[in-house]
Amino acid sequence: MNAPERLETTCSRAWPPLVEEPLGEWSLRWADGFTGRANSALAVGDPGRPVGGALRAVCDFAHARGIAPMVQVVRDSPNEHAIAAAGWVPATHHGAGHEVAVLTAPLTPAPPIPGCAVHDEPTPGWWDLTLNPGEDSPVARQVLTGGKVGYGVATEGAGTAAVVRGALVDDWLHVGRLEVAPAFRRRGLASALMGAVQTWGTEHGAGHAVLQVAEGNSGALALYAGLGYALHHRYRYWVPAPGSCEDSTS
Template sequence: MNAPERLETTCSRAWPPLVEEPLGEWCLRWADGFTGRANSALAVGDPGRPLGDALTAVCDFAHGRGITPMVQVVRDSPNERAIAAAGWRPATHHGAGHEVAVLTKRHFHVKVPPPGGHFHVKVPDEPTPGWWGLALRPGEDSAAARQVLAGGKVGYGVAAEGAVTTAVVRGALVDDWLHVGRLEVGPAFRRRGLASALMGAVQAWGAEHGAGHAVLQVAEGNSGALALYAGLGYALHHRYRYWVPAPGSCEDSTS
C-alpha cells in the first residue's frame, strides 16, 4: 500500500464497524447504516482477486446486510480508476458528502487559547450523557452508532457551562495516531472559541497517550471546518471518494 492507503487503514481502525471481513487487503464493513465509513468497502491495496470479482463480493456483502453497496477509495488512485472503468459512479447522493479531505498534523506544538466565558473543558475516558446528546445528530441514535463511537481507545472531549454540555469531540488512538472526529458545538454556543479549545484538549489527551500525529476526515464542502482545521495547523494529506454501482449492475450473486 502507498501512504494514503495505509493512513486510510489506520482511520478505519479508529472508526470500527460492527462487522468487518477482509477481502484481500480490502475490508468489507457494516454498522447498520451508521456513516459511510462503517458501511462501505475500504478499497485499498490488492483485493486478492480480479476487480470484477471483488466488486461482486462488495455487492453480495452489502445486499446480505441490507445496506447500499459502496466503496471508499483514495481519490485518483489505481483502484479508483479501475472502479470507475468497471462502471461504478460517484456516490453523489451520500448525505455527508461523497468527496472527503483527509487532513493531518504532525506535531502538537500550536498553543490553543482557552474559550471565552465560563466554560470548562475536559477529556474523560467515558462518554457523558451530554456528550452523546451532541455527538449523535438527529436520527442517528442507535445501538450501532453507540458501538461504533465507543470502539477502541477513545477520549470524549466535552466543553460545558455549568451542567450544560456546549461542545464535544471524539479522539481515538491507533498506534501513534490520534483520529479526531465528531466535533460539534451547540448552536447557542458557537463563535466562542469552543471548537479550538476542544481541539487543543483532545490533542493534549492524544499526546499524553503516545500519539505523535493527528488525522481527521472532513467533507470537501464543509468550508467552515476546513478553515478551522487549517488555522490549527492541519494540512491536506489526500482525498477519498465514495463510489456506488450503476443502477441494475450490482445484483446479489448469492440469491
C-alpha cells in the same frame, strides 16, 4: 500499500464497524447503516482478485446485510480508476458528502483551558451533541465507543457546549465528531476543545493527528487549517450504476 492507503486503514481502525471481513487487502464493513465509513468497502491495496470480481463480492456482502453497496477509495488511485472502469459511479447522493479531505497535523500539548476536559467515558451531554437527530441506536453507540477513545467536552455553566471524539490507533490520534451547540458558537470553543483532545492524544503516545472532512464543509476546513492541519490526501465514495450490482449467488 502507499501512504494514503495505509492512513485510510488506520482511520478505519479508529472507527470500527460491527462486522468486518477481509477481501484481500480490501475490507468489507457493516454497522447497520450508521455512517458511510462503517458501511462501505475500504478499497485499499490488492483485493486478491480482479476488481470486477471484488466489486461483486462487495455487492454480495452488502445485500446480505441489508445495506446499499458502496466503496471508499483514495481519489485518483489505481483502485479508483479500476472501479470507475468497472461501471461504478460517484456516490453523489451520499448525505455527508461523497468527496472527503483527509487532513493531518503534528501533535503538541496545548495549555489547559478551563471548562475543557477529555473523559474516559462519554457523558450524557456528549451523547446529546454527538449524535444527530435519528442517529441514536445501540449500533451507533457501539461504533463511537469502539477502541481507545477520549470523549472531549466543553462546558458552560451546567451545560455541555461542545464535544469531540478522539481515538488512538498506534501513534495516530483520529479526531472526529466535533460539534458546538448553536447557542455557544463563535466563542472559540471548537479550537479550545481541539487543543484539549490533542493534548490527551500526546499524553497517550500519539505523535500525529488525522481527521476526515467533507470537501463541501468550508467552515470546518478553515478551522482546521487555522489549527495547522494540512491536506494529506482525498477519498471518494463510489456506488454501482443502477441495475449493475446483482448478487453473484442469486
